[in-house]
Amino acid sequence: MKNYFIKTTLSLAILSLVINCKSVKEATIVSNQEKEILSKNQEVYTPKTKAEKVVFFKDSDKEKQWVDSIYKQMTLDEKVGQLFMVSAYSNKDTTHIHKIDKLIKDFKIGALIFFQGGPVRQAKLTNRYQAASKVPLFIGIDAEWGLNMRLDSTYRYPWNMTLGAIQDLKLLEQVGEHMGKESKRLGVHFNFAPVLDINTNPKNPIIGNRSFGETKTNVANKAAALMKGAQSHGVFSTGKHFPGHGDTATDSHKTLPTVAFTKERIDLVELYPFKRLFDDGMASVMVGHLNIPSLEPTENMPTSASYNVVTNLLQKQLGFEGLIITDGLGMKGAANFKGPGDLDLAAFLAGNDILLCPDDVPLAVQKIMAAYNDGTVTEERLAHSVRKILAYKYKIGLNNFKPIETNTLQSDLNTPENDALQYKLFENAITVLKNKSEILPIKDLNQKIAYVKLGDDTNSAFVSTLKKYTEVTEISNTNVDSLNIELKKYNTVIVGFHKLDKAWEKHEFSEIELFWLKKIAENNNVILDVFTKPYSLLSIPDFDAIKGLVVSYQNSVISQTVSAEIIFGAVDAKGKLPVSINDAFDVNDGLTTEKINRLGFTTPENEDMSSSTLSxxxxxxxxxxxxxxxxxxxxxxxxxxxxxxxxxxxxxxxxxxxxxxxxxxxxxxxxxxxxxxxxxxxxxxxxxxxxxxxPLKTMLPYFAGSNKExxxxxxxxxxxxxxxxxxxxxxxxxxxxxxxxxxxxxxxxxxxxxxxxxxxxxxxxxxxxxxxxxxxxxxxxxxxxxxxxxxxxxxxxxxxxxxxxxxxxxxxxxxxxxxxxxxxxxxxxxxxxxxxxxxxxxxxxxxxxxxxxxxxxxxxxxxxxxxxxxxxxxxxxxxxxxxxxxxxxxxxxxxxxxxxxxxxxxxxxxxxxxxxxxxxxxxxxxxxxxxxxxxxxxxxxxxxxxxxxxxxxxxxxxxxxxxxxxxxxxxxxxxxxxxxxxxxxxxxxxxxxxxxxxx
Known part of the structure; x- marks a missing residue:
């Protein structure tokens, strides 16, 4: 990363405080990477007053009456059952369905989180499970980029990293609104989003595209807009992964990541988005499985099981009063700490309200009830979480549950407005990082233009859209020298790097692709368009020979279409880079390009027309x-x-x-x-x-003297x-x-x-x-x-x-x-x-x-x-x-x-x-x-x-x-x-x- 030096006395003072050093001299032991992170994240959050805080889901007398009436009738096992949110699937066989039936009937579980399957199947199962439950169930889903993250036949919105490039927060709010409407239509009450992790470590194997970027203000701004949109439609947003999973190099699904920062650094950087969204009315928060010695001294204790983190920091110090949910308890980052049952009890004692994806519900219920009977879990502690859960069930309307109507569910979840928004998102996200000699947009259509593909995914929408503007010739060869000979007759070469559009796939250039790119750029006027996460650029040693550089973030049909529009000027580039790329590009880099009035492409709805009518x-x-x-x-x-x-x-x-x-x-x-x-x-x-x-005779003398002259x-x-x-x-x-x-x-x-x-x-x-x-x-x-x-x-x-x-x-x-x-x-x-x-x-x-x-x-x-x-x-x-x-x-x-x-x-x-x-x-x-x-x-x-x-x-x-x-x-x-x-x-x-x- 760029070696940013702290230039002002104030900056040095803050840096010194954050890294817990006594003098500026001692601060020099901190890595240049840490200096850069801190230099970009020095804004201190000022909490809102009670009057300023946003309350999306207000308390009411009727709510209190309903909660009291339900709670007074509950047995101990029914109260304990409310704490569990169990994994459910709509693509599994009857054995799984009967297992969920049994957990509802015998262990009175209070919530389900659906994973893989389809929307209609999930809706039918939700109706089945709700009918079997004495107290209506919470239904959750982990759908960071929309229901399509888990369900087929549903819509997928861009990764958070893509959204992080957008400057218009209203568009982020619209994404949240769409997600909220779709979740509500499906009978979902919680969406475990937005991700509030600040991806300050480019090598982070599990966050990456799931983060809005590497600066806390960008993450907070984008997440707050997304949350506002979702919660405006009566769906709870769940910020994650408290207190911050962005600067880790390991995956908490597989092991317990360590975050070796001081309390001051965590407070200044990682906690910033959480504080913002707490004040903006976020309904719930998910606690991650992280090892943070500065917050929890017990060796290898995950933050999800830490009283210091969940109760002292989250509830007492930060004043969060919403629902607190653990990350999945089956993940190795937590499961390696304690076995089933004991882990659930530890997480509950730490202060969590909802225990997510427990490995063994019967054993966990047994452990918590035993702890209640021996006084380890007090009635006050149990009532605190159960009554809060019931209150939120009332807020979401579960006091008056109605079965999900499935006849029009598929069409309701896949409206033309989705694609309309998607076009706007990519029009605002795609980022131009280089534009030497104003190679973008391509104005001269008389020149000869070639296209060369790198990467292993599809490119048809990009190429077909390019060809709608002018003649573009696809060139391929198994030998780069032979390729360059073919390219000599072309004035401009567009190189598209296309990688599979999956969040956790590797997106790096291969060594061979880097060599080819270098050779092509050295010999041609190259526009490189990267259809994957911006971190793919980290492996390019220098960009000097590349004339134009476009980051399109994802390899979808719409991103390819819009990117081609930007290259030919039908759309102007507006995006800003949400992360830094070595010494080459910094956060918020992004050039605007000229929009020239060529035909572009979009959905009818974006131009106030109806797709259904046009059909x-x-x-x-x-x-x-x-x-x-x-x-x-x-x-x-x-x-x-x-x-x-x-x-x-x-x-x-x-x-x-x-x-x-x-x-x-x-x-x-x-x-x-x-x-x-x-x-x-x-x-x-x-x-x-x-x-x-x-007269015609003047225009064309041939007709002089004729009857037409x-x-x-x-x-x-x-x-x-x-x-x-x-x-x-x-x-x-x-x-x-x-x-x-x-x-x-x-x-x-x-x-x-x-x-x-x-x-x-x-x-x-x-x-x-x-x-x-x-x-x-x-x-x-x-x-x-x-x-x-x-x-x-x-x-x-x-x-x-x-x-x-x-x-x-x-x-x-x-x-x-x-x-x-x-x-x-x-x-x-x-x-x-x-x-x-x-x-x-x-x-x-x-x-x-x-x-x-x-x-x-x-x-x-x-x-x-x-x-x-x-x-x-x-x-x-x-x-x-x-x-x-x-x-x-x-x-x-x-x-x-x-x-x-x-x-x-x-x-x-x-x-x-x-x-x-x-x-x-x-x-x-x-x-x-x-x-x-x-x-x-x-x-x-x-x-x-x-x-x-x-x-x-x-x-x-x-x-x-x-x-x-x-x-x-x-x-x-x-x-x-x-x-x-x-x-x-x-x-x-x-x-x-x-x-x-x-x-």
Whole structure:
């Protein structure tokens, strides 16, 4: 650890006092580690006055009456039985169940602590055992990170070490509230949490992740917030392990750890969190099995059996009046001191109220009753604990016990709000410790990025989320030198260290991993992301070569997702390190990083939407697939810059074919207009190269002298120019049997036929000129009226390429896709992707006579070589959502201004609404009751649909982005027409999205 020197006279004086030395000179014998611990923990706790203390569970006259009435009726064996909290399991056989039945019936035990099993099984057993008990039973559970610590099918919250990195105490309180609600719903009265141990020893084998950190104030602050939340829901919190298990190198489950500190040091450091929480109203405390010679001189006497510790220190000196519970009496740290029965008696005589997990209840009862009969245990002593136990049973509501209802228990314990909170926790916990040259967040998405995995646990959520931002290549090799050769072509290397997400597992880097990390970092720009406890960093000798260092604490799906968001700037880093790492990093180190407005990921509840309502999308998707309206589809919903729903349904075809995945590509048809052509046109407008009144002849001199020369930019963009809807250009190139004529097509490419229309089908190079001439010469409609036309965007492509001298394909790629991270968005996808990741759009029996897969469905676009202004783009829903989010953010995404907000507003304005034309410039609007929306979106909303079964829609009023992609045209467009549209599948999903918004 860092060698902190005590710099002030006051600090030296306190240090001298704490280590019980007579002078500053004598203090130099203390280790540097001890100096550091003390230097970080010098704040002295000032106890609250009686009026200031928090009382969560107040006494009442009715409570006293109930306790008196029960106690007066109790026999001696019933009183003694109340002292025992016995281990129970819901995953054991009937032998165990009958054993508990017998202990309740014959020995009148007062409490159970449940360990492994499941929630419904535990609830049913609790009801059984409560029905058998004359006095209602206390039910406890050791659930430091939630019920999942013991029970399957329940929720797990982060380790305390992870929570220790969070600065917002309200979030800790919410964790406590969730734990309290879940415990109460399960009929649990005690949760043996929070851990109040200060983990000042990094080698501590049993506390570690269970501690909030190595400073007493951090531990106290976090534990107090957790306790407040839990107890606010009527569940007792039990602080542990009194008087402090944090600075030990052994495990009290296996042996008796020694804490060789002075009383003064223990009072200053270890006891601080306990004092804080006592004053804040903690209901109970657990006494650990520790050997502390300065507090208990009897050799090898555990603190749990020490009158000096339990009565003199805890009750008399510190004034604790709540329930006092031993740690498990079967643990070797206590069991090695005395045998069963004798140990229980010693612990009770020491001042404990509840004896936890006794080895032999009948023998312990016998020993205590014998001690009562011979006067060793007085009536006063017995009454003190039993009456206190009964009082707390009243406080928790056991005077009016009701059986646990199990029908909805599973769903009640696993609500969407759990994941919502978990996202917030990791957003606030994940800690950035190095950010050399501002490598974080990664802003430049044009660079080449590689990912290398270390560790032996899963990494799929991390890698898949990284790839949602840009192209990230996974690189692996069995030889580090060969690996570095492969990495030379990459600008940035992300190294993820993934370890099994279990509290007591070893999380250290292996020697081989340390060597690999060193070699990789020496030769590359490395971001190291550690998905395990921060102590794993202790084995790294230096961090000089590592450019970026992220501590993600745990290897869960949500921690991996959030960490990837931080790396790409969708979330800013906020966490602070709860422990120190050698000389490299100190407690509370943690850098803030920049948040740039890229799409992030969270649960619907975090954006005030309902998961259960959104789940109705599944039903609508199934209806579409089962009704043969589309074989498969992708749906993405984002709100306020966060993707809250992303799901893929069905298969590529109705036959045995690949299932649709989130990364698969679809032909987005006319959506190409607004995610390729339109944004480029908006940039031209933003650069004042065109305005609303610019005539077409100025934009594109090719049309000078034609009947279209004076069409204004505004009329062109709003489909108010009198252009024809479309022309089937391909028909003129087919023979009487609808086969491509040799005059126009070749089966092989050559200098004259190089425009690829489909597999083994190449169109004459000059046919583009024919298409443009046809468009130029077509008559305009006599009546000026709205008519949607593909010609608009065919013309706009010509305009863009004429003005910029660049192809539309390169404009879209360079101006938008490469910097937006739209790496799955492209024309002619077979040039970049395997055919099997592209959904087919049609079995063409009228033009190309083959399955159209990887080639654009639109015939005119196909005749343009797959690159057209009105169609041709292939993409997936996530990529399309990025462009739509760019529009929602009025031209800014990822910290880049693509065009001004003023330009966006011009294009999203309904310029001819007064004439009944609900259109923007290039964007669809609601278009009345027959339009493409559910009519439940705002007038400011905008979007587009695509012939192949696609829809994108953005509503600025609710900050919603909705993307629906499908291949409804496969295998063919039937005589029934567009059933997907007729049955309003896309609109019904949009309606569900709107209904899911509750704020």
């Amino acid at each position: 109705k999308i599944d039903v609508i998707a199934a209806k579409a697939i089962n009704g043969k309206m589309a074989p498969g589809m992708q749906v993405v919903v984002a709100r306020r810059g966060k993707v809250v729903f992303q799901k893929s349904y069905g298969n590529h075809t109705y036959d045995d074919s690949p299932k649709v995945t989130d990364s698969d590509l679809y032909d987005v048809a006319s959506i190409s207009k607004i995610i390729s052509t339109l944004p480029n046109v908006m940039q031209m407008y933003d650069q004042k190269k065109v305005n609303l009144d610019t 004076n069409i204004s930019f505004k009329n062109l963009m709003t489909h108010y120019a009198g252009l024809q809807a479309w022309i089937p250009f391909y028909k003129a190139t087919l023979d009487k049997d609808n086969n491509p004529m040799a005059k126009y097509y070749s089966k092989t490419a050559n200098s004259e036929f190089s425009t690829k229309v489909a597999d083994s089908l190449f169109l004459r190079n000059d046919y583009h000129d024919t298409i443009m001439k046809i468009i130029k010469d077509t008559p305009l409609s006599i009546k000026k009226e709205y008519k949607y036309s593909d010609f608009t965007f065919i013309i706009l492509k010509e305009y863009l390429e004429y003005q910029t001298k660049k192809s539309l394909e390169s404009l879209s790629q360079n101006n938008f896709y490469s910097t937006l991270g739209m790496n799955y968005t492209t024309y002619n996808p077979l040039q970049k992707f395997d055919r099997n990741v592209i959904a087919p759009s049609e079995v063409d029996n009228y033009f190309r006579h083959q399955t159209v897969q990887g080639y654009v469905h639109d015939m005119a676009a196909a005749m343009e070589g797959g690159v057209a202004g009105h169609a041709g783009i292939f993409s997936n829903a996530m990529d399309v959502a990025k462009m739509m989010q760019l529009f929602l953010q009025k031209g800014n995404y990822g910290g880049i201004n693509y065009f001004s907000p003023e330009t966006f507003d011009v294009f999203n304005t309904c310029h001819f609404c007064s004439e009944g034309i609900e259109r923007g410039l290039g964007f669809d609007k609601r278009l009345g009751k027959d339009g493409p929306t559910c009519q439940c979106v705002s007038p400011s909303s905008f979007g587009h649909t695509g012939f192949t079964g696609d829809m994108v829609w953005v509503d600025p009023a609710t900050e919603i982005v909705y993307v629906f992609l499908s291949n409804r045209t496969y295998p063919e467009v039937t005589a029934a027409g567009n059933v997907l549209a007729k049955d309003k599948i896309r609109e019904d999903i949009q309606k569900v999205i709107q209904e899911s918004i509750f704020k």
